[in-house]
Amino acid sequence: MDAGTVLSYLAVAMTTDGRFPTGGYSHSHGLEQAISRGHIRPEDPFCSLARWLRTQLQTVVITGAAQSAWAAHHSAIGHGDLSAVNDRSDLLILLDSEIDARTPSPRAREVSRSLGRRLITNLLVGWTTPSTKFAEIRVAPVLPEMPGLCGEPFGGVDGIEGALAPLELLAIEVASPHLSEVTGCFLGCLGTSPVEAAAAWCYNCLVSHVSAAVKLLGMDPVSAFGLLPSLGDIISDVVAEASHFASRPASELPSYSFSLADALLEEHATRKDRLFAS
Amino acid sequence: MHLEIPQGGSRSPSSIETDSLPVKIGIGGPVGSGKTALVAELCRSLSGRINLGVVTNDIYTTEDAEFLKRQGVLSDDRIVAVQTGCCPHTAIRDDISDNQAAVESLVRAHEGLELVIIESGGDNLTATFSAGLVDKQIFVVDVAGGDKVPRKGGPGITRSDLLVINKVDLATLVGADLAVMERDAWEIRQGAPVVLISLRTDEGVIGVVNWVSALVEGARQMLKIA
Ligand SMILES: Nc1nc2c(ncn2[C@@H]2O[C@H](COP(=O)(O)OP(=O)(O)OP(=O)(O)O)[C@@H](O)[C@H]2O)c(=O)[nH]1
Ligand SMILES: [Mg+2]
Numbered sequence: 001m002d003a004g005t006v007l008s009y010l011a012v013a014m015t016t017d018g019r020f021p022t023g024g025y026s027h028s029h030g031l032e033q034a035i036s037r038g039h040i041r042p043e044d045p046f047c048s049l050a051r052w053l054r055t056q057l058q059t060v061v062i063t064g065a066a067q068s069a070w071a072a073h074h075s076a077i078g079h080g081d082l083s084a085v086n087d088r089s090d091l092l093i094l095l096d097s098e099i100d101a102r103t104p105s106p107r108a109r110e111v112s113r114s115l116g117r118r119l120i121t122n123l124l125v126g127w128t129t130p131s132t133k134f135a136e137i138r139v140a141p142v143l144p145e146m147p148g149l150c151g152e153p154f155g156g157v158d159g160i161e162g163a164l165a166p167l168e169l170l171a172i173e174v175a176s177p178h179l180s181e182v183t184g185c186f187l188g189c190l191g192t193s194p195v196e197a198a199a200a201w202c203y204n205c206l207v208s209h210v211s212a213a214v215k216l217l218g219m220d221p222v223s224a225f226g227l228l229p230s231l232g233d234i235i236s237d238v239v240a241e242a243s244h245f246a247s248r249p250a251s252e253l254p255s256y257s258f259s260l261a262d263a264l265l266e267e268h269a270t271r272k273d274r275l276f277a278s
Numbered sequence: 279m280h281l282e283i284p285q286g287g288s289r290s291p292s293s294i295e296t297d298s299l300p301v302k303i304g305i306g307g308p309v310g311s312g313k314t315a316l317v318a319e320l321c322r323s324l325s326g327r328i329n330l331g332v333v334t335n336d337i338y339t340t341e342d343a344e345f346l347k348r349q350g351v352l353s354d355d356r357i358v359a360v361q362t363g364c365c366p367h368t369a370i371r372d373d374i375s376d377n378q379a380a381v382e383s384l385v386r387a388h389e390g391l392e393l394v395i396i397e398s399g400g401d402n403l404t405a406t407f408s409a410g411l412v413d414k415q416i417f418v419v420d421v422a423g424g425d426k427v428p429r430k431g432g433p434g435i436t437r438s439d440l441l442v443i444n445k446v447d448l449a450t451l452v453g454a455d456l457a458v459m460e461r462d463a464w465e466i467r468q469g470a471p472v473v474l475i476s477l478r479t480d481e482g483v484i485g486v487v488n489w490v491s492a493l494v495e496g497a498r499q500m501l502k503i504a
Contacts, residue, residue: 026368027363275338275362276363
């Protein structure tokens with residue numbers, strides 16, 4: 001296995017490992033409210049966690065997976081190809097607004113942007129490899145305040161080179177980019193395919209729900225995580241469909257939604273007695 | 279700079295200096311040991327002379343933040359609450375993202391901020407703050423938990439920069455021997471500072487107030503020199 005492939009695996013592993021700090025552990029993405037409202041009751045097969053996960057997969061998750069795959073596809077450039085990087089700028093901004101349009105809940109948009117901002121900051125500060133040559137120029141403007149980044153002593157887009165250039169560009173163009181875009185963009189920069197980016201997205205979403213359920217319902221963790229392989233066929237279809245959109249125009253990206261989850265997210269945000277941030 | 283701690287030992291001066299503002303101080307400790315009461319007291323004593331803000335990490339509800347707001351020790355916009363998704367120690371140690379974001383939001387909103395106090399959700403004796411989040415940490419235990427607590431050790435007790443043993447007013451009621459607690463704490467902390475206080479009677483509290491204000495003063499001086 002060559003060094004590039006190893007790095008791409010490492011990128012997937014790191015962004016899907018709950019121990020990498022992204023702020024994700026404090027979000028249940030509506031699950032806490034679904035449990036409070038009685039929409040998830042482990043003893044009732046019609047209100048099971050498996051059912052909740054299936055609905056999530058076929059709506060919110062596939063929509064995000066397609067965004068991640070699209071971002072991965074459009075971030076995969078040859079190292080040091082500056083003209084290609086410049087062309088990406090408009091596409092990355094375009095995807096940002098397409099994601100907004102596909103995220104009906106204002107709270108979901110807010111959460112996605114705050115998690116995305118945290119991830120992009122941590123990646124740009126923390127991910128330095130021999131193939132990211134611009135390490136010196138990027139650390140200064142990114143810390144400590146991302147919004148101050150825009151147009152600051154960065155040296156402009158022309159100053160960018162190296163593998164993470166599209167991610168750098170995204171940080172410059174969008175103060176708090178969406179999580180799906182940041183994840184896909186980073187993975188694409190490291191040579192991960194759109195299919196892998198979509199799969200990584202599905203895994204991340206499912207694990208967020210499962211680990212929140214383990215805490216909130218006191219479920220047996222082995223059987224809770226066992227739901228993932230049991231949903232394998234659906235996950236596989238979702239990944240295939242999502243990655244299909246990677247090279248299509250952004251306007252064609254899917255926009256399935258789960259209105260109950262959206263309503264629950266909004267309601268949850270107004271609660272004072274909550275354990276999770278979403 | 280050398281700090282005068284009324285009780286307990288002292289560390290080498292370099293270990294109690296920070297050179298950037300705001301100084302970030304974490305306050306951790308078991309549930310109900312008096313963390314919020316201490317934060318309120320620090321705000322009351324220091325807000326007149328130090329530009330400060332507070333981040334709370336309630337486990338459930340925004341009780342601590344609401345309590346501080348009700349006390350009127352600080353304007354509401356200087357108190358930010360963070361949710362910790364059932365993992366109070368994760369929020370201060372393993373994944374400090376949300377707390378960092380809260381600190382950043384305070385820094386953005388209040389120019390010249392000099393001190394941010396971060397109260398952890400009540401946790402166990404192993405909970406410590408990440409160096410990425412705070413400059414110094416205070417661990418608060420109480421007398422009501424029994425005089426064995428300091429002896430039990432754990433990173434919170436052994437590694438904190440200041441150990442506070444609170445509720446000394448209850449010692450006789452719960453049959454806790456303060457001398458034993460102080461001696462054990464000294465021993466296990468190898469001379470690092472320990473203060474015994476009561477937030478009910480105010481006994482010893484000035485020691486913590488002075489410790490915190492000396493840190494901020496130290497950082498102010500360092501910045502002047504730089
Ligand atoms: N008798 C006595 N009671 C105290 C003292 N300090 C705090 N208390 C009381 O102890 C209780 C818990 O205090 P808090 O400040 O809320 O404790 P905490 O550590 O913030 O608690 P959590 O945030 O829930 O972990 C409150 O009822 C306080 O009034 C003290 O020195 N003596
Ligand atoms: Mg408290």
